[in-house]
Amino acid sequence: MDHQRKVRRARLRLATLSAAVVALVAMGGVLAFGSVEESGSRSPRAEASPDRTSSAPRAPGGKKHTPATASRVRVLKPESSKNGIGTGFPHTAMGARSAAVSYWQDLSFIDDQAAERQLRTIAASPSDPVVRNGVSEVRKVREGVGLPPSGGPPNGMTVTTDVKAVLLRSLDRKGDVVQVWMVYDRYATSPEESTDDNPLRDQTDNLIVTWTKGDWKVTEQRRWVRRATGPRAYDPHSPYAFQDGWRQVADG
Structure with missing residues (x-):
């Protein structure tokens, strides 16, 4: 197979991967970095659940709040x-949310060398499994689309991630370990094709971030992965999604 065909295959793969395989591109399921344990088991993913009978919060006028009608965060x-990824977020819930969204949108999902530099920068410790697991998964994806296991983007390909909604859950009593679920779209483009005709939309994954060394860092430590939980499936027009904690992200 020549190089051009490999490029086409790579782009097609990124644009049409199922949610489960996309999680690999993003370094694995919940985690997408924070969730694959060394034992190989994954953290729970978002799944639809029956409507609750309890009443959802209501907006003025009697209408129920939904992620689409409530104020954006x-x-x-x-x-x-540093190393191609933003750093420096405040020690607040907004800081945890902002760090997770920024990391998710900046991380390289096709260049294993760039991903390793980024992950080492934002990992909770040099030995955190997130680095090893993340780089391994990027290489698996590269091989799966016919590329060498290690290398840069094929023929100038770029992958853009746009986080649209978030949900936060603290995994400890102090709020220093936070699971951040995100709903996002992902686009793959190249110099030859400046638009993605079949982007991935409404994907759901999450990161676990912990406050350490003066910043929010990504972790896959087993004790936190075990506490991770899956949220109600995101629906911008559902009062139950709002009740569960889903909020849309403000533009800009």
Whole structure:
């Protein structure tokens, strides 16, 4: 197979992967970095659940709040950057949310060398499984689309991730370990094709971030992965999704 055909295959694969395989591109399921344990078991993913009988919060006028009708949440910009990824977020719930969204949108999902540099920068510790697992999964994806296991994007391909909604859950009593679920779209483009005619839409994954060394860091430590839980499936027009904690992200 020549190089051009490999490029086409790679782009097609990124644009049409199922949610489960996309999780590999993003370094694995819940985690998409924070969730694959060394034993190989995955954290729970978002699944649909029956409507609850309890009443959802109501907006003025008697209408129930939904993610689409409620106020959107802000995402802060990183104060600094290193190795191609933003760093520097405040020690607050907004900071945890902002860090997870920023990391998810900046991480390289096709260049294993870039991904390793980024993961080492944002990992909770040099030995955290997130680095090893993340790089391994990127290489598996590359091989799966006919590329060498290690290398940069084929023929200038870029992958853009746009997080649209988030849900936060603290995994400890102090709020220093936070599971951040995200709903996002992903686009693959190249110099030859500046638009993606078949982007991935409404994908769901999450990161576990922990406050350490003066910033929010990504972790896959087993004790936190075991506490991770899956949310109600995201629906922008569902009062039950709002009740579960889903909030849309403000533009900009």
